[in-house]
Structure formats: C-alpha cells, structure tokens
Amino acid sequence: MNGKVGIGFRRDFADEFLSGNIIQPAFVELAPENWMNIGGYWKKQLNKLAERYAITCHGLSLSIGSPDELDFNFLKDIKDFLKEYNVKIYSEHLSYSKCNNAHLYDLLPIPFRDDAIKHIVDRIKTVQDFIERRIAIENVSYYTPVAAEMDEATFIRTIVEEADCDLLLDVNNVFVNAHNHTYNAEAFIENMPLNKVAYIHMAGHKKVSDDLIIDTHGEAIIDPVYDLFESTLAQMNPVPVLLERDFNIPQPIELQEEIVQLQKICDKQWTKDHAIKI
Amino acid sequence: MLLKSETYRHQEALAQYCRDGISVNIPGTKAERLPTYRRLVFNVVKDTIESAFPITYEHLKDDHWDEIIYRFFSNHNCQTPQIWKLPYEFMQFYLNTETVRLATHPYLDDLLLFEWLEIELYMMEDISYPNYKLKGDWVKDIIAINPEYRLIKLEYPVHISPPSRLIDQKGVYFLLMFREKESGRIQFNNLSALFAFIIETLSEHPKPMEEIYADIIHLFGVNDIQLLHNKVTDFLNHYLDKGFILGFRKH
Numbered sequence: 321m322n323g324k325v326g327i328g329f330r331r332d333f334a335d336e337f338l339s340g341n342i343i344q345p346a347f348v349e350l351a352p353e354n355w356m357n358i359g360g361y362w363k364k365q366l367n368k369l370a371e372r373y374a375i376t377c378h379g380l381s382l383s384i385g386s387p388d389e390l391d392f393n394f395l396k397d398i399k400d401f402l403k404e405y406n407v408k409i410y411s412e413h414l415s416y417s418k419c420n421n422a423h424l425y426d427l428l429p430i431p432f433r434d435d436a437i438k439h440i441v442d443r444i445k446t447v448q449d450f451i452e453r454r455i456a457i458e459n460v461s462y463y464t465p466v467a468a469e470m471d472e473a474t475f476i477r478t479i480v481e482e483a484d485c486d487l488l489l490d491v492n493n494v495f496v497n498a499h500n501h502t503y504n505a506e507a508f509i510e511n512m513p514l515n516k517v518a519y520i521h522m523a524g525h526k527k528v529s530d531d532l533i534i535d536t537h538g539e540a541i542i543d544p545v546y547d548l549f550e551s552t553l554a555q556m557n558p559v560p561v562l563l564e565r566d567f568n569i570p571q572p573i574e575l576q577e578e579i580v581q582l583q584k585i586c587d588k589q590w591t592k593d594h595a596i597k598i
Numbered sequence: 599m600l601l602k603s604e605t606y607r608h609q610e611a612l613a614q615y616c617r618d619g620i621s622v623n624i625p626g627t628k629a630e631r632l633p634t635y636r637r638l639v640f641n642v643v644k645d646t647i648e649s650a651f652p653i654t655y656e657h658l659k660d661d662h663w664d665e666i667i668y669r670f671f672s673n674h675n676c677q678t679p680q681i682w683k684l685p686y687e688f689m690q691f692y693l694n695t696e697t698v699r700l701a702t703h704p705y706l707d708d709l710l711l712f713e714w715l716e717i718e719l720y721m722m723e724d725i726s727y728p729n730y731k732l733k734g735d736w737v738k739d740i741i742a743i744n745p746e747y748r749l750i751k752l753e754y755p756v757h758i759s760p761p762s763r764l765i766d767q768k769g770v771y772f773l774l775m776f777r778e779k780e781s782g783r784i785q786f787n788n789l790s791a792l793f794a795f796i797i798e799t800l801s802e803h804p805k806p807m808e809e810i811y812a813d814i815i816h817l818f819g820v821n822d823i824q825l826l827h828n829k830v831t832d833f834l835n836h837y838l839d840k841g842f843i844l845g846f847r848k849h
Contacts, residue, residue, distance in 0.1 A: 354681075354682065360746075361781065361782025381680070387599070387610065421675045422617065422674075422675035424639050424676075426638050428609070430609070431609065433602075435602040464627045465627065467624065534634070
C-alpha cells in the first residue's frame with residue numbers, strides 16, 4: 321500500500337465501493353467501532369469489502385489521552401477485529417474522548433504538558449503490548465489549547481519517539497491548526513518525526529470565520545492543502561495515503577478525481593527511483 | 599497515575615462542559631472557542647439518538663425532545679465505545695429516570711423499545727441457525743424457526759398506529775420482529791396471543807405441535823379443535839413463506 325491512495329469506507333456509498341465501477345482506491349479504511357460485533361447485512365458487506373480491498377483501521381474510542389483507565393474489553397474486541405480482517409494499519413487519535421467514565425464520541429484536546437506525555441507514552445506502550453502490534457497516532461485538529469506548557473509539535477514528537485509508535489500525519493489537520501493557532505504549517509511538518517510516519521490522512525475542511533477552520537471532512541481538499549501534502553511527501557519515504565470524506569458526500573466521480581489527484585502527487589514525489597530520504 | 603491532578607482537572611472540566619454546556623473557566627484556553635467543542639460533541643450524540651428513534655423524535659421534537667436529550671447526555675455516563683449502541687443506553691435512561699419520563703406519553707416505553715429493537719436486530723451478531731430440513735409433518739415434527747428474532751408484548755400498538763393515536767389504544771399486543779436470512783432486512787408482524795404463544799414455545803421449549811396443541815387447548819380453552827388446527831396450519835405456512843419458519847428440526 322505504500323505510495324498508494326485509499327479512501328474511508330462509508331455506508332453511504334458502500335454499493336459503489338463494492339462494484340468498483342467509479343471509486344477505485346488501493347485500499348479502504350474503516351472505524352472498527354462501527355464494524356465489530358455486528359452481523360446481518362453489514363457483516364456480509366464488510367466481508368465482501370475485505371475480499372476486494374486491503375483494510376486499514378482508524379479508531380474512534382480508544383481515548384489514548386484520557387485520564388480514565390484503558391478499557392481492555394474494548395481493546396480485546398479491537399485486537400480480534402484487526403486479526404479477523406488482516407488489517408494492515410491500526411491508527412488512533414492523539415486526543416481523548418472519554419472522561420470520568422463517560423464516552424463523548426468526539427476528539428478533545430489534551431493539555432500539552434510533560435505529565436500528559438508520560439501518561440500517554442505509558443498507555444501507548446500498554447496498548448501496543450496488548451494488541452501485539454504497533455499503532456499509529458494521529459495529530460488531531462484542535463480549536464483551543466488547554467493549559468499548554470509546550471508547543472504542539474514538541475508534544476507530538478516526544479510522544480511518538482518515547483512510545484516508539486508510528487505517526488499518522490494528517491496534513492489537513494496541520495493546515496487547520498496552523499491557521500487556527502497562527503503558526504507555520506511547513507515548519508510544523510519539518511518538526512515532526514517524519515521517519516516515524518506510517519500513514520497520511522488528507523481531507524477537506526470548512527472555514528467558518530476569518531480565524532477559525534473546522535476539520536469537517538465535508539468538503540473537497542483545497543489547493544493549499546495539496547501543496548502542503550506535496551512538500552511533505554518530498555521529505556519522506558512512501559507510505560499509504562488516505563482520502564477522508566465523512567459528510568456532504570459528493571458524486572462518486574468527484575471522490576475518484578480526488579483519489580487520482582492525490583495519486584498523481586504520490587507518483588510525482590515517490591515513484592522516481594526512490595532514494596531513501598530520511 | 600502519571601497524570602498530575604491539575605492536568606486531570608483541566609481535562610475533566612472540558613469534558614464536563616461538553617456534556618452540560620455550563621460555562622467553565624479552564625486556564626490556557628481560548629474561551630470563545632470552547633462552545634465549538636460543546637456543539638461538536640453534543641451534536642454527535644443528538645444526531646445519533648435522533649437517527650435511531652425517528653418516530654419518537656418526530657413526535658416529541660416540538661415539545662420535550664431537546665430537554666430529554668440534554669438531560670440524558672449531561673447526567674448519563676455513556677458506556678459503550680460503539681456509538682451505534684448508544685440508543686440502547688438512551689432508552690434505558692428514559693425508562694429508568696422518573697424525573698425525565700413523560701406521564702402524558704405512557705406509550706413512549708413501547709415506542710422506544712420498538713425503535714431500538716429494529717436497530718439491535720439489524721446490527722446484532724449472526725446467530726447460528728439450527729439444522730433443519732424442508733420437508734416434514736406440521737403436527738409430529740419439531741418446527742425450526744429463525745433464531746434472529748424478537749417477540750415482545752406491548753401495551754400500545756406502536757408498530758401499527760402513529761404516536762398521536764396511541765393514547766386511546768391501550769391493550770395487549772404482540773409484535774414479532776425477525777431478520778431475513780439473506781437480505782438482513784427486518785420484518786414486523788402483529789401477532790395474536792395464540793400465535794405468540796406458539797412461537798415462544800417453539801423457541802423456549804421446542805416440541806412437536808401435537809404437544810403444543812394440548813397446551814393451547816388447556817390454556818386458551820379452545821373447543822373447536824379442527825378450526826384451531828386449520829388456523830395454525832395457515833399460520834405456519836404463512837411464516838414458512840416469509841422465512842421465519844425454516845422447516846423442521848433434524849434429529
């Protein structure tokens with residue numbers, strides 16, 4: 321899958337995926353929470369999907385940054401699911417979505433602090449030991465820092481290096497955060513441990529005011545994000561690239577055009593006699 | 599824990615704000631951005647519940663709905679990491695929270711259960727079918743039924759009538775819901791007490807219909823045996839055609 325472009329699997333266009341007439345990804349990504357412990361129609365569709373495509377998983381509920389204890393029953397289900405579908409990459413968000421024994425079902429920003437780093441590093445190691453594989457941790461979009469004592473790049477880099485996990489680099493999130501928190505996106509990317517990147521996400525966003533962009537996954541990717549993507553690829557080795565589109569789903573041909581556009585950039589940067597860049 | 603109590607408190611404060619929307623002062627935040635989180639988090643939960651209970655939502659949306667959702671999310675600790683299961687927790691919260699229940703809408707218990715069971719049946723893990731054969735004797739053989747079903751007793755006919763007409767229809771109703779084997783679609787069937795009894799017996803204490811007939815005659819006080827036999831045979835054939843009755847158990 322390295323150097324190839326996949327897309328997030330959604331039930332909205334499941335039939336199109338399974339026919340493969342228009343949307344032709346190299347692999348598909350799904351949220352295991354939406355697909356494990358199910359049966360019936362969607363289990364059958366999932367099995368068909370797995371016959372046709374390689375699968376990656378992007379989790380929603382691990383809540384790696386949570387103050388709460390890890391949920392090992394949940395992790396067992398995740399582990400079984402990854403094994404059942406021969407999942408190539410399992411990634412999660414560097415955020416928290418559970419607190420005080422209550423799930424919140426969205427991604428809250430973790431305080432960029434030393435104690436949070438130690439806490440999360442310990443949890444990532446525990447998770448990796450339990451599921452017996454590496455996980456890739458994603459830089460998330462955030463709309464306000466919370467009691468930060470360091471910058472975001474230092475926070476992410478330290479966690480990835482100390483936990484010895486992989487990084488899912490979401491280029492759109494870097495763009496969104498750079499705008500919302502007025503920093504330089506290219507400089508941020510250069511500060512990331514690019515040798516640890518195992519996976520890239522690309523998506524669209526929505527600018528709701530002059531100083532605020534929301535990471536909606538509901539719009540087409542805009543040119544400045546493509547530009548940031550291309551400059552990022554030039555600094556690193558090939559990894560799988562995923563197009564995320566969760567809302568405001570367009571016609572299949574439009575999604576395929578985005579896949580093609582991303583693949584062209586990958587090919588341009590990665591398929592020449594590739595020298596190891598890092 | 600490696601996390602300091604101060605960091606914990608900041609995380610806790612943001613999470614609680616997302617749940618109840620009550621203003622909070624968290625150091626090092628952009629206060630004007632916090633409502634974005636409240637809105638994003640709350641809308642995910644609200645949309646999930648509204649999608650799961652479309653009939654209930656449509657019925658209550660102008661009066662009580664927002665208040666119930668608000669109280670659910672601010673008071674209930676959502677336990678499932680799989681959000682498609684959250685509507686079950688919402689239903690349980692409503693059923694078990696006296697201060698939320700609407701005395702003016704006594705049929706809501708049945709309506710919520712009805713709407714949740716459709717999701718549960720549609721999504722639940724596959725259940726192994728019994729070994730069965732297609733040919734057999736309706737009276738002497740043990741009938742095999744589709745194990746992916748729910749049979750519920752209702753006080754209000756939520757599966758037949760719109761909510762606005764339910765209040766005057768209190769009674770005893772039986773609803774059979776089952777998942778079609780191939781398509782995974784859910785079928786809804788209104789049943790009489792007699793046929794509900796037959797299905798429950800075939801599921802819980804499988805035995806030949808000739809033995810169940812004896813139970814029916816005793817319990818329901820049936821006098822016309824031939825009429826009973828004819829009606830039950832029609833019922834069995836009908837549900838064989840619909841895919842709920844599979845055939846006959848192999849010994």
